[in-house]
Amino acid sequence: MIVRNVDIAVLGAGPAGMAAALAAARGGADTVLIERENHLGGILKQCVHDGFGLLRFGEMLSGPEYAGRFVHMVREAGLAVLTSTFVAEARRDGDESVLMLVDRGGVTELHAKAVVLATGCRERSARQVMIQGTRPAGVMTAGAAQYYVNVLGYLPTTRCVILGSGDIGLIMARRLTLEGAEVLGVFEAKPTPSGLSRNIAQCLDDFGIQLHLSRTVTRIFGDDRVEAVETAAVDEKMRPVAGTEERLSCDGVILSVGLIPENEVAEALGVPMDSVTRGPLMDQNGQTQVPGIFVCGNASHVNDLVDYVTESGERAGAAAAALVAGHRTRRLLPLIADSTVLLYAVPQFVDMDAPESGAVVYFRSREELGVTVVQVTAGEETVTCHRYQHLRPPEMERLEIDLSRIPSDVTSLNIGTESVAVAEVKS
């Protein structure tokens, strides 16, 4: 078995991992980028639609174009890249992390001073949304349908329903329609859509595809292959309403019912997790509660824009390089989100000893809100506040805070809405 030592191992070569590896190498660290697939780019390879990179590059790029730009940067930087390589086991050894890497050549024991987890997220599956009925072929996640169509060039359904109104489901409603399949409708159990409003406009409205809110798939019929589904209206407690059932003939059910950060390696390394975001507890540079282990991109919490994924990767990579170079002190203040108005806010901690004086906070509202002022406070002090025209749970918002504005004697920070402003708007 080969034993190899590096400063920083980055796991996953999607947009987060590529950005992290580039930043770590720029910071002077001996870095290796590890990817289980044959090619770099992660899920962007199959996201052939456009809309990526408006913040980053000021252009509307398709997924492969956005990924391609970073693949070129990785090549130009001469980064060490291991593709078709799996992490079979991960453990801590003192301050180091030890990763057992498996590739065609065999097993390598990699000792890393720091690890950046850029392992992305997974789609919630049919089992996780508890649909009754048999288990015929034709039930698949939107991402699987996307892989069939865009990578394999295979149309997996000719007539389907889409369950859930997540962005990938909306994108696939359009994609399947353009390729000649019939999309009978998008069914969302919640009263509001999960995806971005522009995707409802350009993926559904453009093609006359109906979005049915407060309605879900209650049964799937078919033995070998999906033959039909039963849909029904649901009440406010998500219970199907008797008498509203409707049977639709179809050969496919596409699921777009949410994404969950992928953190098997983080858990193996003993990283404490946040039960709301399903990602590790972390500071503004993605460093987890375990010193030297960083997380970025969709592994830390599910983002809706790749531009923010790249941004978080760059911060994690740079901070990992700083740690390897000797910057090890931390002073963590918890950032507490007001859970009555916010679904979540990340990071969960702010490191006051971080080398950079700026920190970025991302948050989602719990419900749709009109004009709202969101503020970060430290005791009596307002660190920052920003006014939003509207807040919607599908749309993640971004706030910057200046650490120098945080009084040195506070023990925690809070993020919430400013009650006075809300009252003014209501009146």
Added chain:
Amino acid sequence: MRKLTCIVCPNGCSIHVNQDVDPWNIVGNLCPRGIDFARKELTNPTRTVCSTVRTSFATVRRLPVRTRGEVPLASVRSVMSEISRLVVDREARTGDTLIENVAGTGVAVVATADLADLIEWEDCDGRPICSGD
């Protein structure tokens, strides 16, 4: 009064357009691009079409493509049917023109990935794959 959702950026502004006055009264947009979008959407709506095309390379089943600019919404179907007939037989690179003037729109269809990057040179056991057979 027409209600539109702007698709220019992820903000997805709800734009209201009053066409009964001249010039039109357009509200709800957070930036000037929303005004341009609303005017165009109500006169000549256009879209970028993204898709994939077949290739003659054995291990590359599809190459992602898109229209270089926007095409009229009404011509999206004919753009798609021309794209679906194309087979790429060279190692096209990102931005290379594959169709000069798709469906008479005057807009080109370009590759959005480097085909060479999609080629699988080895199978899962490390044996070389011969392309084109």
